[in-house]
Amino acid sequence: MIVRDLRPGVPADTEGFAxxxxxxxxxxxFTSESIRHNALHMPPEARYRPLIAEEDGEVIGTAQVHLAHDSTEPGQGLLNVYVRPDRTGRGAGGLLLRAAEEHLAAQGATRVFSWVLDEPANRAFAERHGYRGSRSAHFLRRDLVGSALPPEPEIPPGVELRTAADFADDPRPLFELDAETMLDEPGDVDYELTDYEAWIEQHWKHPLLDRDLTVAACVEGRPVAFSVAYTDGGTRYATAMTGTAQSHRGRGLAKLAKIHSLYRARAAGITEAFTGNDTGNDPMIAINKWLGYEICATEVRHVRELD
Structure with a gap:
């Protein structure tokens, strides 16, 4: 069993990680292309270090490790460790966690946050290594084939629906909306988007981003609510972000954008859709329930203070 750095240019590494x-x-x-993209396009100040655990030449565990470089509070580290379900109990998780913490400590992190699936073995592993549970979030799934979507709501006067593809020549309005909505995103770590060029490289050019299925509600030509869609090149779809500018909340525009995105996804041959919710985000929980999503798993954010 060895733990080493991911090699972004080696398909066996990125495919094994995915x-x-x-x-x-x-x-x-996750796809091999998205793993490679993240490894190559995370900002340098994030000190991003993807790790893999390898046993007899087979990738059996992974860790995403980086600083919360775009947080308003310095010294916060983020790491997520996952091991193949059929390869647990062999020490890979512990080796990955130790290497990740050592890296973050060397980069000045004093606190580490990690998402942990809300299952007894996973939580016991986290607690055994000094992590304590914090907030939680749900994963939700919707079958786009077996049941009908709710009827599309009427588009309010003065509102126009556009896709991200319509902003290909100038995506800055989408960046500005993303930056504003991120400020209100529930979580233990506060984020602030300020670097447009970094956003272009990391998010706008992300290989999973589906610009034709990403829908924005626009007023006077500017996006004021949106639902960002990721697809894996096959039949799976996931919501990356849904939000509304403060000045236009309470009008149902996020719901409008999200259901239109789902209708477009179904027409494109997508068969299942995933999304996520902080358990305290009641407005978004209500929207997803109306859309027919059902909870399929829960994860708990854990935190540890580094010595």
Whole structure:
């Protein structure tokens, strides 16, 4: 058993990383291309270090490790460790966690946050290594084939629906909406988007981003609510972000954008959709329930203070 750095240019590494994540966390989309993109385009100040645990030449565990570089509070580290469900109990998780914490400590992190599936073995592992549970979030799934979507709401006067593809020449309005809505995103770590060029490289050019299925509600030509769609090149779809500018909340525009995105996804041959919810985000929980999503798993954010 060895733990080493992921090699972004080696397909066996990126494919192995994506395979482990898909088996351990099937509610989020991962592909070899998305793993490579993240490794190459995270901002340098994030000190991003993807790790893999390898046994007899097979990738059986992974860790995403980086600083919360865009947080308003310095010294916060983020790490997520996952091991193939059929390869647990062999020490890979502990080796990955130790290497990740050592890296974050060397980069000045004093506190580490980690998402942990809300299952007895996973939580026991986290607690055994000094992590305490914090807030929680749900993964939700919707079958786009077996049941009908709710009727599309009427588009309010003065509102126009556009896709991200319509902003291909100038995506800055979408960046500005993303930056505003992120400020209100529930979580233990506060984030602030300020670097447009970094956003372009990391998010706008992300290989999972589906610009044709990402829908924005626009007023006077500017997006004021949106639902960002990721697809894996096959039949799976995931919501990356849904939000509304403060000045236009309470009008149902996020719900409007999200259901239109789902209708477009179904027409494009998508068969299952995933999304996520902080358990305290009641407005979004209500929207997803109305859309027909059902909870399929829960994860708990854990935190540890580093010595």
């Amino acid at each position: 395979r482990v994540r898909h088996l351990a966390l099937p509610y989020i989309l």
